[in-house]
Amino acid sequence: MKRFDPDKPWDLTTLPTTAGPDGSVPHAPVVKKADGQDQCFLGAGEVPAAPKLQEAVATIKNWFRANSLNVLAFGTGCGAIELRPLMTSRFDMSRFGITGAPTPRMSNVFIISGYLSTKTLKRVIRSYEQMPNPKWVVALGSCTINGGMYWDSYNTIKVLDLYMPVDVYISGCMPRPEALIAGFQYLMTEIKAGDANGWHHYLENLDWYRENQKQVIKDWDLPDYSW
Amino acid sequence: MELLPRIGWTLLSLFVAVNYGFVINGIIRKVMARIQGRFGPPVWQPYIDMGKLLFQRNSVMHGLMFWLGPVFRSVGGIGLYLLVPVVIGDPRLAGFSANGDMLLALYFMAFGSLGMALGAGEGGHPHSPIGISRGLSQMTAYELPFILAVIAVVTQAGSFDINAIIASQQSGVLGWNLFANPLATVAAFLAMLGMNMYPPFNIVGAPTEIPVGPATEYHNTYLSFMMIGRSAFAIAKMVLYMDLFLGGAHSVLEAVVKVFVIYFWSVFVGAVFPRFRTEQSVRFFLRWPTAFGVAGLALTFWVR
Numbered sequence: 001m002k003r004f005d006p007d008k009p010w011d012l013t014t015l016p017t018t019a020g021p022d023g024s025v026p027h028a029p030v031v032k033k034a035d036g037q038d039q040c041f042l043g044a045g046e047v048p049a050a051p052k053l054q055e056a057v058a059t060i061k062n063w064f065r066a067n068s069l070n071v072l073a074f075g076t077g078c079g080a081i082e083l084r085p086l087m088t089s090r091f092d093m094s095r096f097g098i099t100g101a102p103t104p105r106m107s108n109v110f111i112i113s114g115y116l117s118t119k120t121l122k123r124v125i126r127s128y129e130q131m132p133n134p135k136w137v138v139a140l141g142s143c144t145i146n147g148g149m150y151w152d153s154y155n156t157i158k159v160l161d162l163y164m165p166v167d168v169y170i171s172g173c174m175p176r177p178e179a180l181i182a183g184f185q186y187l188m189t190e191i192k193a194g195d196a197n198g199w200h201h202y203l204e205n206l207d208w209y210r211e212n213q214k215q216v217i218k219d220w221d222l223p224d225y226s227w
Numbered sequence: 228m229e230l231l232p233r234i235g236w237t238l239l240s241l242f243v244a245v246n247y248g249f250v251i252n253g254i255i256r257k258v259m260a261r262i263q264g265r266f267g268p269p270v271w272q273p274y275i276d277m278g279k280l281l282f283q284r285n286s287v288m289h290g291l292m293f294w295l296g297p298v299f300r301s302v303g304g305i306g307l308y309l310l311v312p313v314v315i316g317d318p319r320l321a322g323f324s325a326n327g328d329m330l331l332a333l334y335f336m337a338f339g340s341l342g343m344a345l346g347a348g349e350g351g352h353p354h355s356p357i358g359i360s361r362g363l364s365q366m367t368a369y370e371l372p373f374i375l376a377v378i379a380v381v382t383q384a385g386s387f388d389i390n391a392i393i394a395s396q397q398s399g400v401l402g403w404n405l406f407a408n409p410l411a412t413v414a415a416f417l418a419m420l421g422m423n424m425y426p427p428f429n430i431v432g433a434p435t436e437i438p439v440g441p442a443t444e445y446h447n448t449y450l451s452f453m454m455i456g457r458s459a460f461a462i463a464k465m466v467l468y469m470d471l472f473l474g475g476a477h478s479v480l481e482a483v484v485k486v487f488v489i490y491f492w493s494v495f496v497g498a499v500f501p502r503f504r505t506e507q508s509v510r511f512f513l514r515w516p517t518a519f520g521v522a523g524l525a526l527t528f529w530v531r
Binding site: 061064065067068073088089094095097099102103105106108130131132133134227 | 256260263264265268272276283286287434435439442443444445446447450
């Protein structure tokens with residue numbers, strides 16, 4: 001696979017929007033639903049439960065997770081302005097159990113709202129890794145998909161999928177709050193079905209993501225993993 | 228009553244109290260949403276949040292004190308609940324109120340905050356000590372009018388025993404300390420605004436300012452434990468207020484209604500006010516509530 005060259009963002013043939021590190025589709029569910037999503041955390045001596053039991057437990061867990069989403073208060077770009085009407089009386093997102101969370105430790109949804117500069121990417125990676133698992137990323141606006149109007153900018157990220165696993169893309173410039181609500185509802189159905197496994201993909205392919213991150217962040221001084 | 232059945236009844240009553248705290252929390256979120264012109268989350272949202280927090284994985288542990296912080300917080304709430312009698316003359320719902328008096332209850336009220344301060348300090352995030360210093364300075368301020376009101380009530384009843392304080396108010400509705408000593412009641416209810424940490428006195432959590440204060444590094448199971456402790460503490464405090472100023476309760480239904488009314492006093496104040504700064508909050512408590520407390524105490528001694 002041709003490496004994505006950040007100095008030549010216009011070369012669309014290098015954009016691995018469909019192929020992952022090993023040629024696989026990035027967000028094909030890596031872990032089957034029956035695995036209960038948590039099996040990668042098994043200790044040395046622990047034995048995984050029976051598949052039927054795992055599936056039942058996973059269904060219950062996923063229902064709770066989907067109905068109580070906490071969004072990290074981190075506005076990366078202009079899209080953050082769309083989150084205000086979403087919280088207040090016109091498009092009340094607390095109807096769906098979605099609330100804001102002030103710190104990465106308490107949140108499980110990260111909205112990358114619009115363009116993401118390389119300087120912010122470093123902080124985003126740090127915050128993302130500090131969020132407890134499972135966690136999900138919602139990419140908002142066309143800047144996160146293909147660069148959008150910043151397609152030839154020297155210091156913004158063009159394809160977010162290279163640096164972080166994205167669970168839901170919401171296209172538009174800017175997407176209106178209705179689109180965001182639709183995106184959230186899609187995310188909730190994905191979580192309930194056990195298919196929103198971006199966080200798992202990130203842990204499994206951490207080296208690949210690190211390599212891409214270090215390609216654009218020249219002054220890399222983050223730890224191996226920001227616990 | 229024998230010790231074992233008493234422990235059983237107390238645990239059952241504590242379980243109901245914690246659940247009532249969850250339901251009240253859900254109703255508060257709904258009411259706040261309606262005041263702000265929103266639909267708001269479902270009433271059972273606190274239960275969903277609780278389930279979700281239990282099903283997330285803890286990612287960091289900063290040390291033993293960090294782990295003990297939520298435990299101390301819960302001990303403060305549960306300990307206070309064990310000491311307050313809920314229904315008059317019902318030993319099943321009296322907890323261990325015969326074994327501890329008002330002084331021990333006051334100690335438990337301060338214990339949770341102090342323990343949380345120790346635990347959150349070990350988290351190491353700069354927002355934690357900022358929230359702790361704000362919270363402890365506000366606590367020292369609102370404790371003054373509250374203690375003055377408690378001394379007035381205790382003097383009136385002639386005993387530190389909470390059961391004796393309730394018994395002294397049983398001459399009809401006008402016997403309640405709400406009417407027998409209105410100045411002390413005003414002082415205590417103003418102090419309650421600070422205890423419950425709704426606006427304008429939510430300077431500890433202070434959303435969007437120091438994001439969540441002491442709880443910055445806490446997540447998942449720590450938070451779920453803190454939710455349980457907070458529910459028990461809130462209900463225990465309201466039951467204590469009911470016992471001290473509203474003449475206790477003769478049935479469970481009466482207790483439920485009175486606790487609800489007392490709790491929503493601070494919620495409705497919180498719905499219409501913006502946040503104070505720390506020094507404004509401290510000055511507020513040291514001015515009018517303290518004046519009411521001193522006047523209530525003077526009235527008590529004058530009447531005696």
